[in-house]
Amino acid sequence: MANEKLESTSTIETIENILDRYPTKDGILISALQDIQNEYGYLPRESVETLAKKLKIPLSSVYGVATFFSQFHLSPRGENVIRTCLGTACHVRGGAKILEKLQEVLNLDVGGTTEDMKYTLESVACIGACGLAPVLMINNDTFGRLTPEKIPEIINNYEKDSK
Amino acid sequence: MSRRRILFCAGTGCISSGAFKARDILVSELDRHGISDDFDIIASGCHGFCEQGPIFIIHPENIFYCAVQPEDIKELVEEYLVNGNVVERLLYKDISTGERVKDHMKIGFYAKQKRLVLRNCGLIDPENIQEYIDQQGYEGFKKALEIDNSEIIEEVKKSGLRGRGGAGFPTGLKWEFTYKAEGEKKYIVCNADEGDPGAFMDRSILEGDPHNVIEGMLIAGFALNANEGYVYVRAEYPLAVKRLRKAIEQARERGFLGNNIFDKGFSFDIKIKEGAGAFVCGEETALLASIEGKRGMPRPRPPFPANEGLWGKPTCLNNVETFANIPLIIREGFEAFASIGTEGSKGTKVFALTGKINNTGLAEVPNGILMREVIFDIGGGIKGDREFKAVQIGGPSGGCLPAEHLDLPIDYDSLTQAGAMMGSGGLVVMDEDTCMVDLARYFLTFTQNESCGKCTPCREGTMRMLEILNRIVQGKGKEEDLEKLEYLGRNTKDTSLCGLGQTSPNPILSTLRYFRHEYIAHIREKRCPAGLCPDLITYSIHQENCKRCNVCAKACPADAISGKPKEEHHIDVDLCTKCNNCFEVCKFNAIIKE
Ligand SMILES: Cc1cc2nc3c(=O)[nH]c(=O)nc-3n(C[C@H](O)[C@H](O)[C@H](O)COP(=O)(O)O)c2cc1C
Ligand code: FES
Numbered sequence A: 001m002a003n004e005k006l007e008s009t010s011t012i013e014t015i016e017n018i019l020d021r022y023p024t025k026d027g028i029l030i031s032a033l034q035d036i037q038n039e040y041g042y043l044p045r046e047s048v049e050t051l052a053k054k055l056k057i058p059l060s061s062v063y064g065v066a067t068f069f070s071q072f073h074l075s076p077r078g079e080n081v082i083r084t085c086l087g088t089a090c091h092v093r094g095g096a097k098i099l100e101k102l103q104e105v106l107n108l109d110v111g112g113t114t115e116d117m118k119y120t121l122e123s124v125a126c127i128g129a130c131g132l133a134p135v136l137m138i139n140n141d142t143f144g145r146l147t148p149e150k151i152p153e154i155i156n157n158y159e160k161d162s163k
Numbered sequence B: 001m002s003r004r005r006i007l008f009c010a011g012t013g014c015i016s017s018g019a020f021k022a023r024d025i026l027v028s029e030l031d032r033h034g035i036s037d038d039f040d041i042i043a044s045g046c047h048g049f050c051e052q053g054p055i056f057i058i059h060p061e062n063i064f065y066c067a068v069q070p071e072d073i074k075e076l077v078e079e080y081l082v083n084g085n086v087v088e089r090l091l092y093k094d095i096s097t098g099e100r101v102k103d104h105m106k107i108g109f110y111a112k113q114k115r116l117v118l119r120n121c122g123l124i125d126p127e128n129i130q131e132y133i134d135q136q137g138y139e140g141f142k143k144a145l146e147i148d149n150s151e152i153i154e155e156v157k158k159s160g161l162r163g164r165g166g167a168g169f170p171t172g173l174k175w176e177f178t179y180k181a182e183g184e185k186k187y188i189v190c191n192a193d194e195g196d197p198g199a200f201m202d203r204s205i206l207e208g209d210p211h212n213v214i215e216g217m218l219i220a221g222f223a224l225n226a227n228e229g230y231v232y233v234r235a236e237y238p239l240a241v242k243r244l245r246k247a248i249e250q251a252r253e254r255g256f257l258g259n260n261i262f263d264k265g266f267s268f269d270i271k272i273k274e275g276a277g278a279f280v281c282g283e284e285t286a287l288l289a290s291i292e293g294k295r296g297m298p299r300p301r302p303p304f305p306a307n308e309g310l311w312g313k314p315t316c317l318n319n320v321e322t323f324a325n326i327p328l329i330i331r332e333g334f335e336a337f338a339s340i341g342t343e344g345s346k347g348t349k350v351f352a353l354t355g356k357i358n359n360t361g362l363a364e365v366p367n368g369i370l371m372r373e374v375i376f377d378i379g380g381g382i383k384g385d386r387e388f389k390a391v392q393i394g395g396p397s398g399g400c401l402p403a404e405h406l407d408l409p410i411d412y413d414s415l416t417q418a419g420a421m422m423g424s425g426g427l428v429v430m431d432e433d434t435c436m437v438d439l440a441r442y443f444l445t446f447t448q449n450e451s452c453g454k455c456t457p458c459r460e461g462t463m464r465m466l467e468i469l470n471r472i473v474q475g476k477g478k479e480e481d482l483e484k485l486e487y488l489g490r491n492t493k494d495t496s497l498c499g500l501g502q503t504s505p506n507p508i509l510s511t512l513r514y515f516r517h518e519y520i521a522h523i524r525e526k527r528c529p530a531g532l533c534p535d536l537i538t539y540s541i542h543q544e545n546c547k548r549c550n551v552c553a554k555a556c557p558a559d560a561i562s563g564k565p566k567e568e569h570h571i572d573v574d575l576c577t578k579c580n581n582c583f584e585v586c587k588f589n590a591i592i593k594e
Helices: A002-020 A029-040 A045-055 A059-068 A088-092 A095-106 A148-161 B012-016 B019-032 B070-082 B129-134 B139-145 B149-159 B171-180 B201-208 B210-223 B238-253 B284-291 B320-332 B334-338 B371-378 B403-407 B412-417 B436-450 B456-473 B481-495 B499-503 B506-514 B516-524 B551-555 B581-585
Strands: A080-085 A119-124 A136-138 A141-143 B004-009 B039-044 B056-059 B063-065 B187-192 B228-233 B269-274 B315-319 B348-355 B361-366 B388-393 B399-402 B426-431 B539-541 B591-593
Touching: A002 A029, A002 A045, A029 A045, A029 A059, A029 B269, A045 A059, A080 A095, A088 A095, A088 B348, A088 B426, A088 B436, A095 A119, A095 A148, A136 A148, A141 B012, B004 B012, B004 B019, B012 B019, B019 B039, B019 B070, B056 B070, B129 B210, B129 B238, B139 B210, B139 B320, B149 B171, B149 B210, B149 B320, B149 B334, B171 B210, B171 B315, B187 B201, B187 B210, B187 B284, B187 B320, B201 B210, B201 B238, B201 B320, B201 B348, B210 B228, B210 B238, B210 B315, B210 B320, B228 B238, B228 B284, B238 B269, B284 B315, B315 B320, B320 B334, B348 B371, B361 B371, B371 B388, B371 B403, B371 B426, B388 B403, B388 B436, B399 B403, B399 B436, B399 B506, B436 B456, B436 B506, B436 B516, B456 B481, B456 B499, B456 B516, B481 B499, B481 B506, B481 B516, B506 B516, B551 B581, B581 B591
Parallel strands: A080 A119, B004 B039, B187 B228, B187 B315, B228 B269, B348 B426
Antiparallel strands: A080 A136, A136 A141, B004 B056, B056 B063, B348 B361, B388 B399, B388 B426, B539 B591
C-alpha cells in the first residue's frame, strides 16, 4: 500500500511538471497526453485520472480523446516497437507478406506485445520511404527493400543487442 | 580558394539507405587525406530520386553520384576528390541508353520536371536560414510588406493558384473570404497532416526547405491581418518537425517572426502542433478541433473556417505545398506563375511516384503534363518486364485510371472527369500483377478504419462495402454484389458529412468503371486474373518447363513440394500455404498460378 501512495505523489508531480510547460490550459489536452506518453511510454490510468482532475475535464472526455487517436496507447509497449508499413506503395510491393512473416517469427498479432516485453508489433500507413518499399521501422531505424527472407536476420540483430 | 560543397541527401529515404553512415566515413576519409578544410559537407533535403539513394552531389562542378554505399566512399575520396578522376561506376546509368550521366538535370527523371516549389530541395542546407536567404529567400515577404493587403490577395487570385491539399479550391478566393471576415483576431493554419498513405510531398518540402513554407505563411499573415500561425504536422514525421522547429527559431532570431517585424507594425509567430495519428484530421474542421485539443471529428460546413475557424475565429487554412508556392508568386509576380500549366490548373504539382515503377521518388511537373510522360519519361517505365496496368491517383479519395488514359493531361478538371482526382499527389503505378479488386479493398480497409464514426453513411457504408469486397476476393461474391456496391457507393458519396466519406467509394467506383471484368472473374469464375487473391489461386508445376532443380522445394516453408533433385516435382495443394515463394524463386516459369 505504501508503494502505491509513493507512486501517486510522483505521478502528481510528473503531471504538474508537464502542465507547467504550458502558459494556458486551453487546448493543451492532446499535447499533455503526448508528453505523458513520452514520459511513461504509454498512458497509465493513474496519470490520465490526475490529468483530468488538474484540467477539470471529465475523465470520460479525456479517454474519448486518448482512444480516438491511434498514437496513444493505454497499455505498456515492448522495448522494441516494430512498425510495418502498409501504405499504398508498400502494399503493392508486398507489405502484407512482410507483416505475415513478422507475425510468424515473433508469434504475435498486430498490436500485440511479446510476454517478455521485448517486441511490440504494429502497422502504419506510410512512413515516407515509399521509394524503398516494402519498409519497416524498428524504433527509429528504417529498413527498406525488404523480402520475407530478410526478416529473421533483422530480428536476430535485436536479439543479440539486448544481451 | 573557396571551399567545395558536398551535398548529401538527408531525406528519410536516403537516411534509410545509409546516407549518414556514408557521411561519417566521408568525414574520416577527408580527414585522413588532410583535406577536410577544402570541403563543406552539407545535409540537404530530398532530391526526389529516392530510388537511387544515397545521393552525393559535389559543387561547383555539380556532379551527381548515386547509390553511394558506405564502402564506396574511400574510392570516391581517393579517385575523385583527391585525384580528380570521375568514378564512372557511381554515376547514374541511363536505363535506355546504358550511358553514365554526370549532370543529373540531363537524366530523364529530372529533365521533364519543373522544380519551383522544390527549387531549393537538395540544393541548400535546410537547417541554415542563411542558405535560404542566399537564394533570394524572404524577398517575397519583404516585397509584400511594401504593398497593400488587397493587392497581395489580388496577386494570388490572378496567379490562378488552387489549393494543393486535394480539393483544389482557389487560394486567392479563400484568402479574400478570410480577409473580409469580421473579427479582430485571425489565424493562419498550415495543413501538414499528409494522410494519404503512400505520399510524402509535404514531408519532403518541410524537411528540405522549411523556410519556404514559413515565408508563405508570413505573407498570408500580413495580407490577412492575422498574427498567429499554426502548423499541424503528422505524428509520423519527426524529422520534419525538428527541421521546422529549428527554422522557426532561426526566423525569430533574424527578425522575420516576432513582434513589430521590421518596424512595420506587423507581428506574427508560428506554433507547431503535432498530430496524434488520425487520417480524418487532415480534413479542415477536424484538424481545427484537434488543435483545440478535442477529438478530431469534422463538423458540417458552413460556417467555413474562413468565417468561424480556430477557437471560432476567422482562419485561413492551406496545405503545405500551397503555402510553398506563395513566396515565388509574390516575388516574381503572378504572370510567371500563371504562364505555367493549363487554363484551369496553373503552376506545378509535386507528385510522389511509387509502386511498380523504375524511378520511385518525388517529381514536380507543370500541370497539364501527360500521364504517360510522368510514368514513362520521369518514372522510367514499369519495373521488370511487366506491362503497365493502371495508375492510382489521389490516394484513398482518388481513383484508378487504365492504360487508355495514359494520354490524359494531369490537371484538376481532366482527372475529376475521368473519375479520379488530383488529391494530394500520390501516384501509385500498377502492373499486371496487381489485382484491382484487392486494391479497392485495400483502400476501403483504410478508410473504413479511419472513419471517425460521427455520420452514419460513412460509418456504415464503408463497413458494408468492405464486407462485400472481402466476400468477392474470397470467391464468395454474388452476381448482385456489383450493383449493391454501386448503390452503396453512390449513397455514401452523396450523404456523408465530410470528404472522407464522400470520396471513400472512389477507388471502388473507378475500378468498377474500368476493370469490371476483374470483379466478374472473381465472382463468376472464382478466379483472380492477377493471380494475387490467395483464396482463388492454386499452384502447380509446369512439368515441361521444370528443370527439376529443386530450388522451389527448398524455398517452400510448408514442405508442400515433393520430389528430389532430378525427379519430377509436385505441389500438394492441401499443404500449400500460397506464400508465393516458389513462384518467386523459380527461374524457368515452371510454377503455374491459376
Ligand atoms: C479525409 C480528408 C483528409 C484530408 N487530408 C488532407 C491532408 O492530409 N493534407 C491537406 O493539405 N489537406 C487535406 N485535406 C483537405 C483539407 O480539408 C483542406 O481542404 C485543405 O487542407 C485546404 O488547403 P488548400 O486549399 O491549400 O488545398 C483532407 C480532406 C479530407 C476530407
Ligand atoms: S507506403 Fe510504405 S513507406 Fe510509403
